[in-house]
Amino acid sequence: MAQYDLSKTLIPYLDRHLSFPLLAHLGETGLFPAEEVTVAQYELAKGTNMFDYAKGLFEGIYPGETVPAEFDQKRTNAVSTNERLQQEAQAVLDVIENPDVAQALRQDKNQNLQYLKDNYNLTLDQITALYNFGQFQYSYGNYTGAADYLYHFRVLSTDAELNTSAHWGKLASDILTGRWDVALEELNTLRDAIDTRSAPSLLGSTAAQAQGAVLDPALGQLHSRTWVVHWSLFVYFNHPQGRTLLLETFLSPTYLNTIQTSCPWVLRYLAAAAILSRKAAAGLTTPATPLSPRVRHAIREIVKVIQTEEYQYSDPVTEFLRELYVEFDFERAQKALSEAVDGVLANDFFLGEFKDEFLDCARFLVSEAYVRIHGxxxxxxxxxxxxxxxxxxxxxxxxxxxxxxxxxxxxxxxxxxxxxxNRPPQPVYQTVIEKTRQLAVRTQALGVAIGRPPQQAQQQQQKPDQAQEVLVN
Known part of the structure; x- marks a missing residue:
């Protein structure tokens, strides 16, 4: 079932530290040779400051060979760098942790910086030491310390680029420490920052290096949202209300456009979340918060997207919904469900623990559809x-x-x-309402698109991602 594994597809959109859990999971599933997984872990680890971990992997891959001397040299340099950055960061912490200073700080960052400079001779460059030390802590696996330093830096700093990078680092640290409530808040804050900014540095330092310089603001936003979609899977499939929140986010026009444009394989997780939430949408379970119309009608919308994107991506999870709601082929839906549970969910990093719940909800969908078309x-x-x-x-x-x-x-x-x-027939007016749902909104969007000036329409043709997003909205 290695053909359905998405690890190779997801990892390019993740920070290397977030990739370690996926590779460890691959080592447990046995989908790939253990030697290949270990080599992949080593290639990731040697780019960090986790020297002992990388050394252990090297010894496992090349037993009997001498460990390269570069590990000891890097360790020595890292120790001296850590001491220097810690002293610089501690000088800042000693000031901002002073109760009198904490009480004097306000919401206005510029005012706070002026206060710190006038009273404690603390400049923005010195505050950046918090960012540097937090980043260094993250590089050798101290995620709790990294989250704390990056948080303090972001509270004080007015550097937009470094603040964005600190957002990404803080989110990754919260994910790796399993603080899902905090990670969810950080994820929402990061999404808002991306949606309200158009600077080319939206990805932050790590992602920007991986993706290269992005000069076009719209393309920068698209790349940033693509990364957010992948990172958010950790949060949405671990937080208690995560599946519902995933549907709310991914079915919004902006992020649905991102998925269709940049990462159609995320449809697996969108479809799985809709199936897992179907009983709550049908009123069989009581969710913690009331469900929005978007969540209640999620399967209907997702089936449309699956049909549209079938040429780009398909797997047993998406095929199950297509066979059940488009083809109405219960035999093929049954086969797709078996493959989805045993071949996809059983080995998927994010969906594995939902295997039994997924099967129960999928059976409910089959029963619901079967009963609906049979007297x-x-x-x-x-x-x-x-x-x-x-x-x-x-x-x-x-x-x-x-x-x-x-x-x-x-x-x-x-x-x-x-x-x-004995099902009473649906009233005619209800049928009309269902058929014309959101028709006015779509008509208005088309009217706006058609009524653009020729020059603006030509610009939109040069930017297909933007044009598609406007049409979806």
């Missing part, structure tokens, strides 16, 4: 569609009817082993 349902046949024995299927279907809204419309005939569905 009489054969329990044995439906159980087969759900990959359950007849006895297990009977229990599962009975529980589903009891928990869902079907109870008043469905009656079980145990002698004939069937379910009779």
């Amino acid at each position: 009489r349902v054969d329990i044995e046949n439906l159980s087969e569609r759900l990959n359950l024995s007849q006895e297990e299927g009977e229990k599962w279907i009975v529980n589903l009817i009891r928990e869902s809204r079907m109870g008043a419309d469905a009656k079980i005939d145990l002698e004939k082993n069937v379910i009779d569905i």
Whole structure:
């Protein structure tokens, strides 16, 4: 099932420290030879200050060979650099941790800098020592310390470029320390910063080096959002409300456009989140917060996107939804579900722990779709569609009817082993409402696009990403 692994696709959009958990997971799944995974870990580790970790990997790859002397030299340089940066950062901390100073600081950063300069001779260059030391702490794996120093730096600094870089470093540190509530707040702050800025340095230092210089502001935003989409997977698949928040974010026009343009493989996680949230949307479970219309109708929107992007990306998770809601082929949907659970989720870094929940929610979708198009349902046949024995299927279907809204419309005939569905016809006006939903918004967007001046339309043709985003909005 290595053909469905996305690690090679995701890692180029991640910081090297965020890539270590994915590689460790690959070593556990056995999808690839252990030697190849270890070599990949070593290639990442030798670019950091985690010398002991890199040394251990080298010894595992090349047993009996002498460890390169460069490791000892780098360690010596790192120790001296750490001492110097710590002294510089501590001089700043001694000032800002003073209770009198903390009480005197205000929301205005420029005012705070002037206060620190007048009273403590502390300049912006000296405050940058917090950033440098936090970045160095991150490079050798002290993520908690890095998060603290980067936070203090961002509170005081007025350097927009370094603040953006500190945002990325703080988010990565919070992810790697498993502080998901804090990471979610940091993620939302970073998204807002990206959406409100058009500077070419949006990616921050690490991402900018990986992607190269981005001169066009719109292209810079697209790249930044692409990175945010990949980094946010760590948060959304670990935070208790993460799947719902993922749908809220990724189904917004801006980020849906980003996914379709730059990273269609993220449709796997978008589809999985919609399936995992379907019971809550149907009222079978009580979510912590009320669900928005975007989440309640998520599957409908995602199926449209899956159809559109099928030429770019497809896997058993997306095929399951397409076969179920587009082709209405229950046999092929059943096959796709089996492959999705055993071949995709079982080995996916983000989805592995949701395997059982995903299967239960997918069975609910199959039952919901099957009952919707049949007036009489054969329990044995439906159980087969759900990959359950007849006895297990009977229990599962009975529980589903009891928990869902079907109870008043469905009656079980145990002698004939069937379910009779007495569904009242949908009113005509309700059908019209469903068909014309958001029609006014789309018509207005098309009207705006058509009514642009010729010169502006030509500029939009030169920037297809911007044009597509305007049309989606």
